[in-house]
Amino acid sequence: MTVPSRFTWLSRLLHWLTAALVFAALFIGFVMVNSVASYAQLIVVHKTLGVLILVVMVVRVINRLTHHPPAWPSTIGTLEGKVVGLSEKLLYALLLLQPLIGWAMISAAGEPVVVFGSLHLPRIAPFDAQVFWVLRQAHSVIAYTLMATIAAHISAVLFHTLALRDRLIERMTFRFRSKADRSRLG
Numbered sequence: 001m002t003v004p005s006r007f008t009w010l011s012r013l014l015h016w017l018t019a020a021l022v023f024a025a026l027f028i029g030f031v032m033v034n035s036v037a038s039y040a041q042l043i044v045v046h047k048t049l050g051v052l053i054l055v056v057m058v059v060r061v062i063n064r065l066t067h068h069p070p071a072w073p074s075t076i077g078t079l080e081g082k083v084v085g086l087s088e089k090l091l092y093a094l095l096l097l098q099p100l101i102g103w104a105m106i107s108a109a110g111e112p113v114v115v116f117g118s119l120h121l122p123r124i125a126p127f128d129a130q131v132f133w134v135l136r137q138a139h140s141v142i143a144y145t146l147m148a149t150i151a152a153h154i155s156a157v158l159f160h161t162l163a164l165r166d167r168l169i170e171r172m173t174f175r176f177r178s179k180a181d182r183s184r185l186g
Contacts, residue, residue, distance in 0.1 A: 005070030005071055005171065006070060006170065006171050006172075007067075007069060007070060007171055007172055008063075008067050010063055010067070011060075011063055011064070011067060011069075011172075012172055012173070012174060014056060014059060014060045014063060015060075015172055016172075017056055018053065018056050018057065018060065018095065021049055021052055021053045021056060022053060022095065022146070022150070024049055025046060025049040025050060025053060026143060026146070026147065028042050028045055028046045028049065029046055029143060030143075032046055044114075044117070046102075047102070047106065047113070047114070047115050048115045048116055048117075050098070050099035050102045050103070050115075051099065051103075051115045051116075051121070053095060053098070053099050054096065054099035054100065054103075057092065057095045057096050057099075058096075060092070061092065061096070064092075069171075070171055072084075073160075073166040073167070073168055074166075075160065075164045075166040075168075076160075076166075076168075084156070087149065087152065087153065090149055091146075091149055091150070091153065094142055094145060094146050094149060095146070097142060098139065098142045098143065098146060100124070101135055101138050101139050101142060102139055103121065103124055104124050104125035104131075104135050105125070105132060105135035105136055105139055107123035107124050107125040107126075107127070108125040108126065108127060108128050108129075108131040108132035108135055109127075109132045110127040157169055
């Protein structure tokens, strides 16, 4: 089987940066809500990760609109391609919506929205206990939806890579050449 076409270097970098930030934010979010002693420190990190995810996702959307993805391997049919396209749009929407809801939730709680230790963001929702409660519930539902969608994404890639052996994962990975390969290439 031939080596599949790859996403651009920037697309791959943004993908893995997003993955690292999202896994960190989800992990800290789940630890934070179950930790009384460390809550204050964890919320500062969680908010900063949320803002970073929002910024990276805006860059990813712009990048995606200006760079078309590579063609699917022959193992992906028309219907599966449409499902994958829809799931990708869902992931993008959730990853844009989640930090915005978190930001609005903090605003509705009446707390200052501070990230990176000292950067104050403007409020984007009114100070209101009922609005806070709705946004808090939405933030939790989206977190669980994100986990399920990410699990489906990873499962599909692993199925294609391990069962179908179509090297689908290589579209999004980086290839590191050995010293011998670099010297042969000049």
